[in-house]
Amino acid sequence: MLQALGLNARTENVYRALLAEPDGGVERIAAALHLTEAQVREALDELLELTLLRPAADSRTPRAVSPEVGLTRLLARNQSQLLFRQQQLESARTAIAAFSAEYTDRRPEDEMVLRLDSLDAVRDRLEELAATAREECLSLMPGGAVRPDHLHAGTHPDQLALERGVAVRSIFQDSFRNDPGTLRHARWLADLGGSIRTVPLLPIRLVIVDRSIALVPSDPDGRRRGALELHGAALVQPLCALFDELWRSGADFGRPAPRDDQDLTGSERALLHLLGHGHTDESAGRKLGLSLRTVRRMMKELMNRLGAESRFQAGARAARNDWLRP
Structure with missing residues (x-):
């Protein structure tokens, strides 16, 4: 005592x-x-x-x-x-x-873009930013599963920031609920006090610190693991606006994905939208973080609901029912 x-x-x-x-x-x-x-x-x-x-x-x-x-x-x-x-x-x-x-x-005062040329450089910079953040750390986490190296790279900075009283808000894609490893990471983050929401589709991996510094992939296609560090309101504020809009439309973690007035989930509507714009099942699945098998299962269920015997017929009926709007 x-x-x-x-x-x-x-x-x-x-x-x-x-x-x-x-x-x-x-x-x-x-x-x-x-x-x-x-x-x-x-x-x-x-x-x-x-x-x-x-x-x-x-x-x-x-x-x-x-x-x-x-x-x-x-x-x-x-x-x-x-x-x-x-x-x-x-x-x-x-x-x-x-x-x-x-x-x-x-960094020279007038330099707005810095290049981080390796995953190690990105990890080191994330730790520095988490240690110096004053108010909030925001992130977009596209894709279904978070790879082990990304989990390792993100876990320590998130914990460091939360322990210092910094707000941490992350947006995942809905499909992460299907991956056990990513789901464990999200639960861990939520248990520490982080806030999480999900949306069907995310355009880019993104980290924003105190609305003044942003990190984006140097290669959006993922062939390189480096990042670009952006400074200045002209570059960072549009990314903040993107995050805020996605956050407003997102579903809180821990709750089932919401359905709209036509009984469609965000993932179902996003799939229809991608296929209607010419994406294959494979490319739509990559964007949504879903396996090819899951994409085909979802499409089969949607065709049944539409009473369609072919994808062409399903597309026509989906358009008539206003199911193809984003």
Whole structure:
């Protein structure tokens, strides 16, 4: 109970024994607490160091200082040490900011785009941004499954930011609910205090920090693992507007995907829209983060609902029913 003041359980029990029986002596205390005499003497030394005992003139056993005096004094001492430590940490925080500005911010003031040429560089930059973010970290996570390297790259920065009180909001595609690994990651993030919503389709992988810095893939097709770091309102604010619009239209994580007034989920409507614009089942599946098997199953169910015997007929009836709007 008093560990915060520097007393372990054994030392606290010896202190209580001395308060209850001031003339008990080492032997009786050891017997009562099932300790060795050496353990009792060790506890007595600790209590003397904490000024919870004072030597007694007429006894070999020191006298216990009353809790009102001894523990209150010990609490005040710990509070003073804590305040001093907080002042040291604030000084260290200022020094870290100055150090970082001197050695890590090498971006010319007029340079709006920086290139991060490897996954390691992206990970390092994400950690730096999470450690310095002040208000919020926003992200778009397209695709169905989050690959293990992406989970590893994102987990630590998210946790670091949340532990510092920074808001973390992420948008996944609806299809992530079908992937156990991505689902575990989302639940982990939500349990830490992150906010998650889902939408049927996301245009790009994106990270925004404090609405002033954005990271986007240097190669949207995924052939390279680098990123571009964007600065300046002209580049970052449109991406913030994109995130805000997707967030408003998203479904809260943990709830079933909502259906519209025509009883279509967002994924079903997005699939119809993509197929209607010439995408194959394979390319539509890639954009939605769905397997080819899932795409074909969804399309078969939609054809049944439309009473269509062919895809052409399904497309005509979907258009007549206004199912092809985005």
